[in-house]
Amino acid sequence: MTRVPLFAVLLLVAPEPRGVGAAEPLTIGSPAPELKIRTWVKGDPVTGIEKGKVYVVEFWGTACAPCIKCMPHMSELQRQHKDVVFACLCDEKEKDVRDFVAKHDKNMGFRVGWDEKGRMWTAWMGAAGHEGIPTAFVVDATGTIAWIGHPAEMDEPLQRIREGKYDPRVAVIALRFQKARKEAFRAENERLDRGNRLAVQVEKLVLEKRAAEAVTLVDEAIRKEPAERVWYGQMKLQALVADPKLADRALEYGTELAGAASARAHQDRPTSQVLLHIAGLLSAPLGDAPPDPRCCDLAIEIIKQAREVARQEQDSGERDQIEFRLHADAQLAHVFASKGEYAKAVAHAETALKAFRTATPPPSWTNNKQLRQNMEGWAKQLEESLEEFKKKAATRERR
Known part of the structure; x- marks a missing residue:
């Protein structure tokens, strides 16, 4: 679940979901930020990060279904690792947090803190560039961020961190991959937004009997983004068909576009297979070179x-x-x-x-x-x- 804390509403002009005075960029290997919670809704208070102890700092929300789903799992992890300090934080209204804990108490076998004004969200989640919840940070005995991710995937890393046998390199690779995916999704959403805005403009021009202008507009868009030829081309065809004077061009372009779309369909593969192919290239180099462990x-x-x-x-x-x-x-x-x-x-x-x-x-x-x-x-x-x-x-x- 992706959520926007209340304090972030005033920060919509910022490029990252961080407040004024936010912590430095936070990642695996960074010193853990301060942990200052004045109000603990459940469990013994935690006054800060102490060297020699392992901490799990998790961020959740009362309306977050994935958060609620993983609470029994978090409780089981706390039961298994009594020496680990679990601090699960929520920055919603204090009453809402207390009411939620009272209702779900049997599934919440861990400390719950009220993150007043979202200060800890800013210092941890904002500094790490994370928006989705639930997200957990594991702090090792040296006070260093050792792992960041979904609590459901925390079992093995937490066990090895407690034992002092954890190699963070794999977690760093996984985190970088997830961030790369996030950026790719953001770019894809921007691409879709551009296309949808173009579609609205074309429809408006067509309805205003300005089909030729719509065709020119789409041609310019295809010139800038040739990879979108099939998608944008459908908008162009829509404009050509709408004007009887452009019927010949519509017929010619429709034939061309249908051929391009057919070829594209045969070349494409399901995304899962493309990903599997990429994984194969990474793990099985061509020739006799050994695969890089990373x-x-x-x-x-x-x-x-x-x-x-x-x-x-x-x-x-x-x-x-x-x-x-x-x-x-x-x-x-x-x-x-x-x-x-x-x-x-x-x-x-x-x-x-x-x-x-x-x-x-x-x-x-x-x-x-x-x-x-x-x-x-x-x-x-x-x-x-x-x-x-x-x-x-x-x-x-x-x-």
Whole structure:
């Protein structure tokens, strides 16, 4: 959930969701900001970040469904790690926070603080450039930010941070990837806004019987953004068709546009498959160069995202969905093997092979002999890789 704190309403002109006097940019490896809460709605007060202790500082909202959903999980983590200081903060009206805690008390086995005037939001969330909740920050025993992310993904990092065995490099890669996604989504939204504004302008001109002006307007837009030719071209066609004097041009352009759209449709693939392909390029370099461990970590994050995207791709066919599930786990197996994590490689390879053997083949498999042979060959190669992973995993355990 993305929310805007009340204090941010006065700061809409700012490029980032930060208040005046906000903290320096905050990320993994940064010293933790101060933790000053005057009003604790539940639990013992926390007076600040003390060296030698591990802290979880989480931001949530009373109307945030994902926040409410993960509260039992947060409670379980606090129960498991009694030495960790959980501080879950909300900057809504104090009465609203108290009423919520009273209603959901049995699911909130952790401290709850009222973030008066959103000061902690500014110092933590604003400084880190985060807007979505729930978001948790884990502070290690040195007072350093060791992890930032969704509380549902915090189990393993928190355990390793407590043990002093945590390597923050993977978390840094994951955080950078999420920020890159955020910027890409922002750019995509801006692109859609430009197109939608153009559509409104074209419609207005067409209704005013100024179709020729609309055509000129769209031509200029296509000149600036040729990648949008198919989308913007539909607006141009709308204008051409609206003016009988432009009928010949409409026919010619309509034919051209339909051809371009058809070619584009055949070239495009579901986003999940594109992401999987990118992950493959990262984790399996062309030639004999070994994969960079950091690239493998990034590949894992991208495959995770590809899985989420695949769940939302309702338009992709049954074959695409099945093949994606198989290849995602197979690729994760090879990535973990590249990292030397053979136990995880074995688990993912076995998952992929089990899915392949138990899945009901779509008609495109059963009716296509070559495709069926290709999939059987793929499974055989993965079985060979699995045996290799098992041997290396056993060797690693004996050391």
